[in-house]
Amino acid sequence: MHVRHRADRLAHGAESLKVTTSPARGASPRAVGFKSFTEKRPMNRIAIVVIACLGVMITFLLYLRIAERVPTASNPGEAEIIARLDRLERSIAQLAATSIGAPSATASATLAAPAASSRSESDGEHVAALRASAIRDGNDIVDRALGVGQWTADDVRALAESTGTLDGEAAAAIHARVAAAINSDRLKIAPSALRP
Amino acid sequence: MKRKTTAFAIGAALTLGIGTIAYAGLHTMIPVTINDPAMFANGDVSFVHNTPDSTQFIFCVSQGTSANCLARDLAGLVRSCSTANPAHLAAIHSIGTSSFLLFQWNEAGQCTSVTVRTGSLTVPKV
Numbered sequence: 429m430h431v432r433h434r435a436d437r438l439a440h441g442a443e444s445l446k447v448t449t450s451p452a453r454g455a456s457p458r459a460v461g462f463k464s465f466t467e468k469r470p471m472n473r474i475a476i477v478v479i480a481c482l483g484v485m486i487t488f489l490l491y492l493r494i495a496e497r498v499p500t501a502s503n504p505g506e507a508e509i510i511a512r513l514d515r516l517e518r519s520i521a522q523l524a525a526t527s528i529g530a531p532s533a534t535a536s537a538t539l540a541a542p543a544a545s546s547r548s549e550s551d552g553e554h555v556a557a558l559r560a561s562a563i564r565d566g567n568d569i570v571d572r573a574l575g576v577g578q579w580t581a582d583d584v585r586a587l588a589e590s591t592g593t594l595d596g597e598a599a600a601a602i603h604a605r606v607a608a609a610i611n612s613d614r615l616k617i618a619p620s621a622l623r624p
Numbered sequence: 625m626k627r628k629t630t631a632f633a634i635g636a637a638l639t640l641g642i643g644t645i646a647y648a649g650l651h652t653m654i655p656v657t658i659n660d661p662a663m664f665a666n667g668d669v670s671f672v673h674n675t676p677d678s679t680q681f682i683f684c685v686s687q688g689t690s691a692n693c694l695a696r697d698l699a700g701l702v703r704s705c706s707t708a709n710p711a712h713l714a715a716i717h718s719i720g721t722s723s724f725l726l727f728q729w730n731e732a733g734q735c736t737s738v739t740v741r742t743g744s745l746t747v748p749k750v
Binding site for chain 1: 663681687688689690691692694696702703704705706707708713729731732733734
């Protein structure tokens with residue numbers, strides 16, 4: 429059976445040889461030549477397979493060599509350091525992803541810094557706007573009181589409310605305007621303003 | 625009867641004497657004093673509180689990081705100053721009923737100095 433099979437194959441090879449010696453129209457002579465080369469000598473096919481196998485083996489060996497270069501711990505101290513570095517890398521990646529709202533945890537940590545600073549800048553602008561508004565309100569209250577020439581309990585309350593969010597320096601600056609007006613007798617204190 | 629009366633008199637005298645000794649010591653009784661040219665006001669907190677008039681006052685109001693001081697003398701003159709100076713604030717926060725308070729101001733209404741003295745010198749509030 430086996431012998432018959434081989435005979436068939438040889439016969440088929442001979443046919444092929446016949447075909448290749450008279451190539452079909454449009455077929456490249458070079459392709460025909462390669463086909464004929466491989467089909468004419470089955471040993472060549474075996475050599476190609478062997479070379480391919482060798483290639484795969486070499487690639488695998490190279491992979492193993494590269495894998496060996498990945499840091500591995502040779503002692504417990506080194507293992508601890510490597511574990512720490514891994515944790516640190518993961519933390520940085522997570523932080524970066526959280527800060528910029530990126531879905532990928534592998535986002536660069538350097539992207540997180542500008543995002544955080546732009547957010548703090550906008551927060552700073554918001555705080556500055558609130559502060560400016562409170563100072564404006566406080567000065568408006570003082571201006572109104574100066575127009576009337578009297579400092580009342582309502583003024584005291586309103587000024588306390590508007591300066592409540594201000595820092596000491598800003599609040600004191602507005603109160604100093606009241607004090608200066610009192611000291612130069614431009615503002616009279618209403619009895620109600622003395623009640624707590 | 626006569627002996628009883630004498631004993632009562634001696635007892636009363638001793639009691640009064642002891643009482644007088646209990647309130648002895650140097651006391652200051654400083655009403656609100658405003659010196660406009662020198663730009664300062666001062667007064668003993670409790671003494672001013674005890675004066676029979678309802679005109680004088682001297683106090684400071686603290687908002688924590690800023691404060692104002694205000695005083696009015698018997699003539700009705702009112703003077704004030706404002707500060708955010710931490711040293712002034714510390715002094716203001718130490719004011720008690722037995723304190724003497726002095727504050728100075730500038731043209732801008734800012735406190736230039738705040739002095740608080742607390743101790744035995746002032747009379748107690750009544």
